Amino acid sequence: MIEHFSLDGKRIPFQPGQTIMDAAMQAGEYIPHLCHNPEFRPRGSCRLCVVRANGRSVAACTSPAREGLEVESDTPDIQADRRSLLQMLFVEGNHLCPACEKSGNCQLQAVAYYCGMLAPDFTHLYPVRELDGSHPDFVLDFNRCILCELCVRASRDADAKGVFGISGRGIGAHLIVNAPSGKLGDTDFDPHDRAAQVCPVGAILPKHKGYDVPIGRRIYDRKPVSLVGDVADHQEDMS
């Protein structure tokens, strides 16, 4: 028997074991997210997909769907929370969109557009972070990493390599590379790795392709992420 829950009043069918996010995606309903990619085990860390389920705030990507659950997602207060979370992600790193090759193909931007964020008006933290150009085909720009761990999961689970990891904690948490030098060029990272294709922002970038597609004609330039989907589904548009 197919069970159902409601998402902003719509009836969403699901199979046992599915999360709210799984079922919503399958039904073509969009819940904002950054660290989620159905290919990998959900993580629930960006908190963008927090919804209210029977009155309780939960992450849609990690919460099991249940029969009769009443889920609210697209409400003014939840969207306002999402804008605050996005603003936190923007001020935490150095996201200078006009100077970023990923601009227009960036899911952080896209979700921020979708949620109506006009400016990250918290205090900017301007962390001092590195840029690693050691790899022949890829640049790793730590300034833009939002710690979604998609590359970590992809490299570990899909590529069986473990090129990436996280060290530090709290506001000092940061992406690391599995090499004594800490350099991507000293790992077995390869352009064909799944990990090379999942970064939602401009942190893992292919070299020599920066502006092949001009600004204005990129994935999110004309249509919102709710219609065109995640960056990871659009590799062909970027390389």
Add this chain to the structure above:
Amino acid sequence: MSAPSPEQAAGTQLERWGSDSDNLLQMLIGVQAALGHIPEAAIRRFEAALGVGRARIEGLIGFYAFLHHRPRGRFDIRVADNIIERMRGSRELAEALAGRLGCPPGETRVDGRLSLGYTPCIGMSDQAPALLVNGYAIPAVEHARLEQVVALVEANTPLADWPPELFEVALNIQRKDLLLEAAVEDGAALAALKASGADALMQVLEASGLRGRGGAGFGLARKWGFCRQAPAEAKRRVVVCNADEGEPGTFKDRVLMQDPQQAARMFEGMTLCAGMVGADSGFLYLRGEYRNLLEPLERELQRRRDAGLLGKNIAGIAGFDFDIAIHLGAGAYICGEESALIESLEGKRGNPRDRPPFPVTRGYLGRPTVVNNVETFIAAALVAVQGADWHRARGTEHSAGTKILSVSGDCARPGIYEYPFGVTLQQILDDCGAADTQAVQIAGAAGRTIPPDEFQRRVAFEDLGTAGSFMIFDQSRDLLEMVRNFNDFFVHESCGFCTPCRVGTTLMQKTLAKVSRGHAAPMDLDTLRRIGELMRRTSHCGLGATAPLSVLDTLDKFPALYRDRLSDRGFVPGFDLDAALSEARAASGRDDPRAHLEGDGV
């Protein structure tokens, strides 16, 4: 005795921990203790021997505050710096040490003799100021002791040869009730299990109304019942005792474990649990700050094995096999959260897991796992012997029994107080000799800030739940200093997993600093609220959800703290404008009037 080589040190740990990568954290703690840091060569040895990537090892070193990739001084001194210690002079103590030893806080002396730094509460609030040397606690470091420590460091006396009385920690038990007064023989709970069987004892626990003492107050019988019913390979369930006691201002678990009789009961409670749910392995997760309890507790475990109370066919019950290993923490408050604790037991970074599944169904290595607090296991062992009515004779309908509180701060008699649940805050204040009290911070930095007009409220799950921290602030204190101290704590202790807590704690820290400098405008208070409420709603775990409470509580209940400090401007910059010209002044050598910015906001 010369220090072992990095390879030797790593080899010793590999042997000690069975070359099992689940024990990687314990091995790193061992190398850190042996060498004062975890050198490159040791990392390579672990990589090769365990087949783990170096990113995992680096990830651990970066996560746990007591692990270091770069060498620390021979004496690694950390001064406890919770607000209570601050009130008792922790900053002055650190400054004095810095001056006498020639090593500023946060640094290592050039000759490598010592490192000096701060650490959050080390469970010594009743005998502050206190510090850790290479993980070993020295309480009540007043003048004479300070001189003693300085002399020992300068003389390069090996820590093992420091006078033992330096490390003696007082129990300070001020009030006893059910738990602390009970006279029950060692092994009695296991005898009760043998006599009555698990089903019958389950009913006793159920009837006793016993709820967890680590904070959340989950029903014990329910938790054990879930675990018991969770499908598991024959008796492969796991029992974990949470002795992480990281909540600032709490020290009752330390006292319980220090007392040999209570420590025995704690292990007996764990063993009882194992017998009832069908578990074969147990862990005591002991916070690194309680390093000096490790050997006595190991000895107690050995005594129990020798007495047939651990090991095979325990207490003469055929097929009841169970043993307990002690794992140390390494300076991470989040590892008190049960699912982060389990990650840590598995040798990982202490990021809390998603729930469901709860540990009772999928815990340590995926096995059904019970996690309970030290005090809870002791209570369970006693209830099994004394019965449900004995326990119900104290407390309230929803909070049966007693609660052990750690009382500290502005009062005549800090220490351990055991009360029946339902006791009012006023009663506690009267008993401990607190006068002119401005506020009580109940349940630690993560708890609530209670003003005097609410001192008739009760310690009980239905009113003010607590794991036991009870910090008292009299009228002479600036509560904003308390709020900022707690916020600094959460900035330090956020695991960094989720956005609201990772970033929100730091943004709050900046705004609170602004308030404290008298630079905040009403807008900034709105920002504090907005961040705080966002953290409450959207954080992944209890740390982020409770971290803003003291800010939100004081905004509501002590508004003058903020109001009296507001700038008369409508808006003040988030940074000091004139100071922001300092580098340019230095570089250009200018100091003319135009090289300065006057005023702040408009």
Add this chain to the structure above:
Amino acid sequence: MREQQAKKVRVATCSLAGCFGCHMSLLDIDERLIDLVELVEFDRSPITDIKEVGPSDLGLIEGGVCNAENVEVLRAFRRQCKTLVAVGACAITGGVPAMRNHYPLHECLDEAYVNGLGVQDGGIPNDPELPLLLNQVHPIHEVVKVDYFLPGCPPAADTIWTFLEQLLSGKPVEFAYRQIHYD
């Protein structure tokens, strides 16, 4: 009609640490500029000769805050303008100039005035007429209160027009999807 003209909205604009790109975009509203001039009159702005900002209804700020003069100008705008708008990426995040926040200021100055390619007899200028640089570049909302943000590098002319039109007619400010971008 006459009365309306008497109550034209007074607008001041300036570029702090910006590239005038946002101003170019403002002019890019083409023939709508004529409609705009019907509605507004300009106070201090690169398109007028007024040097000091006077009482205005609306202030449009391009660029982030990188030196002492930027701070003074911005504060004057805040004092004089009823409504202040951060226009463009630099005003909102510091933008490209904020890339120098990665380096200590003295390194930037050394690179520009002492060690840089082609520098002869270099030295860091100490002329009191020159505004001193701040240690870091800041978005304007960290220095004054900002009422509205118009993102984009630059914001599209259409976005600016939509904003002005809605604001001046007292409607709630709302944008279509394609009007908002950060690049």
